[in-house]
Amino acid sequence: MTDEPILHLTDPRAMRALAHPTRLRLLGELRVRGPQTVGMLSEVTGEAVGSVSYHLGKLAEHGFVREAAELARNRRERWWRAAHARTSWEPVEALADPERKAASDLLRRAVLDRYVDRLRAYLDAEETLDPAWVRGTTSSDSTLHLTSDELVELRADLAALSERWQARSNADRADAGTVTLIYHAFRDPR
Numbered sequence: 001m002t003d004e005p006i007l008h009l010t011d012p013r014a015m016r017a018l019a020h021p022t023r024l025r026l027l028g029e030l031r032v033r034g035p036q037t038v039g040m041l042s043e044v045t046g047e048a049v050g051s052v053s054y055h056l057g058k059l060a061e062h063g064f065v066r067e068a069a070e071l072a073r074n075r076r077e078r079w080w081r082a083a084h085a086r087t088s089w090e091p092v093e094a095l096a097d098p099e100r101k102a103a104s105d106l107l108r109r110a111v112l113d114r115y116v117d118r119l120r121a122y123l124d125a126e127e128t129l130d131p132a133w134v135r136g137t138t139s140s141d142s143t144l145h146l147t148s149d150e151l152v153e154l155r156a157d158l159a160a161l162s163e164r165w166q167a168r169s170n171a172d173r174a175d176a177g178t179v180t181l182i183y184h185a186f187r188d189p190r
Helices: 012-018 021-033 038-045 049-061 098-128 148-168
Strands: 004-008 065-067 079-082 084-088
Touching: 012 021, 012 049, 012 098, 021 038, 021 049, 021 065, 021 079, 021 084, 021 098, 038 049, 049 065
Parallel strands: 004 084
Antiparallel strands: 065 079
């Protein structure tokens, strides 16, 4: 469990720190799987223990993760947990600050790369899945003609839809599986 539901990022240093692929992966694993030790995270990610430890330190430095000392069986064992269920930032808030804009863009590109990696991993594994799971899979896009206010409204609708399904989500059900929902809405620059 996390301390707070959402961390709203405004610090460019924190954005740059999180924009590392290993750190994004570690934070994601802690959010999905719950508290883990460095060794457990090393096994899950395939990263060396020293690398995992280093990156957890960087995540902790910026408040993304916290130690879960109550889970340790001895003084040498260190457990870590995500400090927040989600991380958010507003690109519009960064427009007037070149340093923050660069950091926001770097983080957004790193997150996009993570999304692509996850989708590719799914595609690689799809043929091994029960067809009952594959029938619900979707990828699509729509071209809409909206005003900027309507785009803001669409964003709110998508967030509400995600929150509704998040509230329904329950990992303890025997027939439940982890499902990733990724969506984007943006003004096409063409």
